[in-house]
Amino acid sequence: MRGLRLLRAPVALLGCLGVLLFGGPPAYAHTALKDATPAPGSRVGTGTNVISLTFARLKPGTTPKVSLVGSDGTTVPVGRPQVAAGSVTCAAVSPLQAGVATLTYTVTAADGDTQTNAFQFEVSDRVQAMTAPAACQGLNLAAPGTDTGGGEDGMILGLGRGEALAVAAGAVVVIAAGAFLAARVRRGARPTGRRRATW
Template sequence: MSRHPHRPLAAALAAALAATALLLGPVSPAYAHNVLRKATPAQDAELKKAPTRITLEFLQKLNPSFTTITLSDADKQQVTTGEPEVSGTKGTVTVDTPLANGVYTVAYRVVSKDGHPVQGSYKFTVADPTATAEPSPSPVASEPAPTPSATPSAEPTASTSPAASGSADGPGTTALLAGGGIVLALMAAAAVLLLRRRPTGGDPTR
């Protein structure tokens, strides 16, 4: 009779566990969620020159139909980029416009092999020492306020010409009176002369 009756049972149990481990081993990585492995520019990087491409590398291959990569500035305004170019586990977008100095955010969304969507984001900074500040817009000269037109003054009163004046004290009346006085003076002088020439009460035959 064997002194160790439980040894065959323990060996069988160990063999079963080893077989189970071999079966489960390959299955777990196949259904693991996809994760970001490497990024260029890297997370929290401070770049002396603005990048023209953004490349993200994941653990698993990417589905081009379900890969999205976007870039936005510090004001959360989206920066224009090209469509994602997918090659195996890498996704790349080109930056269509030069990036000014500042903080930028890369956001991504991919789908893992088990159909589970994976998304995330990170930031990097552009600090180009040779970049010049954008020129501030020149102030637009404001148009001068229109000068109010002067109120037309009242029409001047037409001056009355001396010839049309009906006043008795006008120059025409004065000249007429002066002429009449002279005529009267001449007539009076003539009457006096006639009176002096007439003979006084004596005989006319003398």
């Protein structure tokens, strides 16, 4: 029983370290999607080749990540997004095919939190293709299929590159601390008295 009581302290310490390093429950979304073209649940025509997302409180200097999946489950090529007017994200996409498409985006809020969300819209050959949104017109958008994950805005598991490295370093610290405390507990649980010699 003494060994079990001793183990409670390391477990509690590891729990506290985990909360400090990895945080508690996910924070409520700080960066709302204010507008989108195509909009969630809307219907657009095949041939639409530019999308835009308007956010609130984007972290300055960051560019949201955007990906698109067609109704058949295949990835639709998306060019590197650009931010216009400080809050509108524009990206060129391969002409959309009929069906329900799923758009996924990852943004960094002004306070540094990253959030990933998705929505769907319908693509129909009975509707006229959408023209590029006004905020995106005049931009030299990268062609679909070009690199969208490089540079300072690259994400790892939904985290910024620096944040991901910090979490990895924190995990190493937690593991090392756990091993050290477990070793101390094992040593402390051993009997300290010497056996009486028998002749």
